[in-house]
Amino acid sequence: MRMPGLLLACGKVNAMQKKTVLIVLLLAVMITMTRCSGPNPAPSPTAMPTVGPETDFPHIDLGEGLYLRQIREDVFVVTHAFPWPANSLIVEMENKDMVLAGTPYTPEAMQIVLDWIAERFGKRNITAINPGFHVDNLGGNGALAAQGIPVYGSDLTADLLEERGEQTRQQILRMLAGPGNETYHRAHSAIPYIPPSRLFPITEGLTLDFNGEEVIVYYPGPSQAPDKVAIYFPHLRILFGSCMILGGDQIGNTADADLAAWPQAVEKLKRFDAAFVIPGHGDRLDPGLIDHTMELLTAGS
Numbered sequence: 001m002r003m004p005g006l007l008l009a010c011g012k013v014n015a016m017q018k019k020t021v022l023i024v025l026l027l028a029v030m031i032t033m034t035r036c037s038g039p040n041p042a043p044s045p046t047a048m049p050t051v052g053p054e055t056d057f058p059h060i061d062l063g064e065g066l067y068l069r070q071i072r073e074d075v076f077v078v079t080h081a082f083p084w085p086a087n088s089l090i091v092e093m094e095n096k097d098m099v100l101a102g103t104p105y106t107p108e109a110m111q112i113v114l115d116w117i118a119e120r121f122g123k124r125n126i127t128a129i130n131p132g133f134h135v136d137n138l139g140g141n142g143a144l145a146a147q148g149i150p151v152y153g154s155d156l157t158a159d160l161l162e163e164r165g166e167q168t169r170q171q172i173l174r175m176l177a178g179p180g181n182e183t184y185h186r187a188h189s190a191i192p193y194i195p196p197s198r199l200f201p202i203t204e205g206l207t208l209d210f211n212g213e214e215v216i217v218y219y220p221g222p223s224q225a226p227d228k229v230a231i232y233f234p235h236l237r238i239l240f241g242s243c244m245i246l247g248g249d250q251i252g253n254t255a256d257a258d259l260a261a262w263p264q265a266v267e268k269l270k271r272f273d274a275a276f277v278i279p280g281h282g283d284r285l286d287p288g289l290i291d292h293t294m295e296l297l298t299a300g301s
């Protein structure tokens with residue numbers, strides 16, 4: 001499988017840096033999200049877990065740039081490289097409901113994940129939560145809406161999607177303007193930007209109760225975007241930090257960021273006793289990512 005984004009990130013960064021500051025920042029996203037380690041392995045016909053090259057967690061390849069890492073019996077990190085790898089999360093709750101934190105970039109990829117859930121777990125109640133308005137947080141909403149799956153998101157996420165969504169799409173399309181990226185360009189042109197269907201006031205956050213097992217949606221203030229929320233699973237001690245947690249060695253896309261408030265927001269995540277911290281992008285999944293993010297954000301300041 002060709003990965004034009006990887007080639008772009010590995011080969012043309014220096015030339016591109018001479019362009020605008022925005023382009024530099026956007027390119028940094030690619031550098032952050034890619035490790036220049038070559039294309040993903042070809043989809044396995046059986047989709048059986050294998051040990052992947054990046055971590056010790058079993059990998060399940062779903063094709064189309066999508067793969068899962070199983071970090072517990074009941075928890076799967078979804079990575080969609082489209083073309084920049086971005087993480088979302090599937091959690092099986094104790095009452096057998098499924099919770100999705102974030103989505104892949106596209107409804108098509110979301111559908112593949114939903115089909116995989118149906119195949120592996122059978123028919124389940126599914127609840128989705130959008131961690132922000134960027135397309136790597138909610139681009140799959142079309143597939144969720146088509147199945148009537150409730151999608152929780154903040155009022156600010158819905159507002160920003162309406163106000164800035166198309167602007168962010170144009171930023172992405174500019175990044176994909178080069179030769180070799182036509183497929184991604186076409187796909188990103190067509191992704192429907194659908195807001196969450198169940199809104200909550202962002203300043204209040206949200207607690208969902210699954211027969212006594214809670215999921216906490218927490219807003220620590222502006223960070224990588226004004227509306228980014230973290231999603232904590234206390235029973236499992238898993239914190240989905242989305243793009244406010246940096247999994248790589250670069251800050252990445254700061255087009256919508258509040259760089260002054262971001263470190264304080266991340267500091268607040270220490271209130272959760274997380275054993276796993278899932279970043280929006282990157283392979284690391286350990287709690288050290290909170291300090292790692294704060295160090296990256298405060299370096300040189």
Ligand SMILES: [Zn+2]
Pocket residue numbers: 086134136243280281
């Ligand atoms: Zn992101």
